[in-house]
Amino acid sequence: MDLTNIPHPIDPHSFSQPAQARITHVDWELTVDFDNQKITGKGNYTLAHHAASEVILDVHGLTVQKVVTSAGQEVVFTLTPAKPFLGQGLVIPLPENTCRLTIFFETTPASAALQWLAPSQTAGKLHPFLFTQSQAILARTWLPCQDSPSVRFTYTARVKVPVHLLPLMSAENPEQKNATGEYFFQMEQPIPSYLLSLAVGDLAFAPVGERCGVYAEPVSLPQAAHEFAQAEEMLLAAEALYGPYLWGRYDLLVLPPSFPFGGMENPRLTFVTPTIIAGDRSLTSLIAHELAHSWSGNLVTNATWNDFWLNEGFTVYFERRIMEKLEGPAYAEMLHTLGYQDLLHTFEEMKGTPGDTRLRLSLENRDPDEGLTEIAYEKGNLFLCHLEQLVGRKKFDAFVSYYFRTFQFQSMDTARFVLFLEKELLNGNQELQEKANTQAWIYQPGLPPGAPAPRAALFEKVEAQLRLWQAGTPTAELQTGTWSSHEWLHFLRALPENISANQLEALDQACGFTESGNAELLAQWLLLAVKADYPPAAPALEEFLTHVGRRKFLVPLYTALLQTPAGTQKAQQIFQRARPNYHAVTAGTLAGLLKGR
Incomplete structure (x- = not known):
């Protein structure tokens, strides 16, 4: 066939x-x-x-x-x-x-x-x-x-x-x-x-490798070039996994903070948000993600937005393989675990619309933006991890490479992918087909029984320190000196739901979260501050909501504000001031959230 x-x-x-x-x-x-x-x-x-x-x-x-x-x-x-x-x-x-x-x-x-x-x-x-x-x-x-x-x-x-x-x-x-x-x-x-993409501004360029470079406004260029210095190394790691990069150059453009996404994989020129510039290269797995799209998405493309998981599931899997090559398995484990946490949170949010937790979506008469959720990214990635565990990494890598070669510069829909998977990887093996459980993974809501549940060993150490903190150990005495931003993010996510403003104040005094230059940590911290009504974070919250346009951060923060009458009033006031700074993609989402409030 x-x-x-x-x-x-x-x-x-x-x-x-x-x-x-x-x-x-x-x-x-x-x-x-x-x-x-x-x-x-x-x-x-x-x-x-x-x-x-x-x-x-x-x-x-x-x-x-x-x-x-x-x-x-x-x-x-x-x-x-x-x-x-x-x-x-x-x-x-x-x-x-x-x-x-x-x-x-x-x-x-x-x-x-x-x-x-x-x-x-x-x-x-x-x-x-x-x-x-x-x-x-x-x-x-x-x-x-x-x-x-x-x-x-x-x-x-x-x-x-x-x-x-x-x-x-x-x-x-x-x-x-x-x-x-x-x-x-x-x-x-x-x-x-x-x-298709176009950007026009006061821009300058700095090379960061033979095939990679960074564009940014001149005032931001030195910091951006430092942050993305590993781009060429990532490119080489990607090629070693799944074959040659077929787009010539791979450059990055740092956009103003109103950009609605973390990144956009425009061929030859990835658009990125400045919120991933943390000064320590701790958030650059996003660059690995956008680079991976040069194969999954740009090279082999979902045929319709109902098949979006084919773009993003493969890309998340590929991104983490790149980061594993560069930073080691323990680092990649943290990324998988944080992603799994995001997926479980999304399942909880979508309890009322379980059909939208299928990989293959049904978006007719709906805005396709409604399908751009963690389901495509993280459930898609888990499905591929499941297949890798079934057949072994060597065989799975050969399959993925062959998939990209066979369908390069073409589109792929879910039904055709399933046929290709059964022919080239499962190969008529009845036992493998049953264990793969493709129909359940792709066409049923939620996760099938026995789905992988990533758990990073490094996070177990974080949880041990958290237990000490809950037992009364001062934050300054915790063993956090070697923690990456991923470990700190897990720490913040694992804090108890009923944490008080006084407890947040003690954490803030020890760690300076309200003044963090890491947008991922700051967004999570501000979410805790809103829920606990922690006043010292209020100016940072307003500054963040006014100047950052990344939808991933803004939706949870506005949603948290809307849980109380005072917060709702504050959210409406901030949105009216901030709306000119938001791209239409973000503004439309938030306007829908605030509608009728």
């Missing part, structure tokens, strides 16, 4: 019908206008089809001005009725033998992928900044495209920006500004639309 030719399921989150006509290449010309906060452009689209009468693209929050064929004939396009979060289908008739179209368009204030930042919202405070976030279905809000992860295309872009700023894309990038403000980008490997 040739699994590469089995048709994919229809993507419920795209109007496009790629089986009839699909984009294969685009040449864009874009002008970035900071004064009016819009991108104006045109795209020359190359299509593949067999005598199709029309092609359909996705648009949302865009103004489409006109469409012209390569013969210079303007065609009359139509827009389908608008649907919530999906936008509209751009339906373009195709005159006979038409395989190229030029579409003229511009963004609007409703283009949710874009965040325009004033100088005051940047690290340098001197120049404005723009960045995009296309995942899951926001590429259609800044460029007409077939906005489905099952559609891949190559592209070029000519981008014009103010001369004092530097643009970067998920493509071959310049390393310094030029005198004209005009730049050319090329992406020779075919990518899906959610991996």
Whole structure:
């Protein structure tokens, strides 16, 4: 059976019908206008089809001005009725033998992928900044495209920006500004639309290896380059595991703190939040995660957002294998255990919607962002750990490598993956198939009986110190000198639910948590402070909620505030002030949380 030719399921989150006509290449010309906060452009689209009468693209929050064929004939396009979060289908008739179209368009204030930042919202405070976030279905809000992860295309872009700023894309990038403000980008490997990215700001570059470098605002660059100095080492470790890196360079861009995620795996240029810059490289497993996406996600891509676990489950597993190579098994054990804690917490939160704890989701008529949960990441990772334990690491590694080679630059859906798994790894072995329990892992809620339950040995030592603290040993006398941020995070998570403000004060005086420069620890500490009503942390909480846009941190903090009337009032006040600092992805989530409060 040739699994590469089995048709994919229809993507419920795209109007496009790629089986009839699909984009294969685009040449864009874009002008970035900071004064009016819009991108104006045109795209020359190359299509593949067999005598199709029309092609359909996705648009949302865009103004489409006109469409012209390569013969210079303007065609009359139509827009389908608008649907919530999906936008509209751009339906373009195709005159006979038409395989190229030029579409003229511009963004609007409703283009949710874009965040325009004033100088005051940047690290340098001197120049404005723009960045995009296309995942899951926001590429259609800044460029007409077939906005489905099952559609891949190559592209070029000519981008014009103010001369004092530097643009970067998920493509071959310049390393310094030029005198004209005009730049050319090329992406020779075919990518899906959610991996399209653009950032424009006062940016500088520093190499951290032969194939790796860091872009950041000049004031932040030295610290960023120090933090990510292991990028090349991570790249070499990844290649040793699962084969050559096929994207040329692997660079990082540090964005302003309003970026809604920890990172975004845009090919050749990972976007990262500054909240992972802790000064001690303690949070850089996130870089290993985004790098791993260069294989799982960017190389082999979920065909629809219902199959999101295929991107993230493999990536979490791969990330921790990279960190195990660099830092040892005990370190990777801590990452697995913290992830498992996150998964159990997510199961608890989703008790009312158990269907959403399946790996293969059903998101039709729902915003695909609702599927971007720890289920895809951590349950997916546990399933792969389970398979590795069944067949042994050597055999499982050979399977994963073969999977990436076989389906590189293609999309993968869950049903086809199961066929591949049964053919290439389980290999008709009835006993193995029963133990693998694939149907339960993928299509049933929760965790099957006998699922791996990671428990880090180093955390047992943390728990021993916690018991001493609970018995009255002063914090300063605990044996914490060798603890990493992961051990401290486990300590904070393991504190009793009914911890008092006085106990938090004693911890704070000994450890300085309220002043921590580690965003992971600070976010966990502020959550404890909100629940215990610890007043000394109130200014740090307001500062954090106002300036950090990372959704992972903000949702738990706002949720905790909403548990009391006073906290609800505070949350509403902070959100009104902070909203201009949040990307639309974060703002939308928090607005939904606060709605009706």
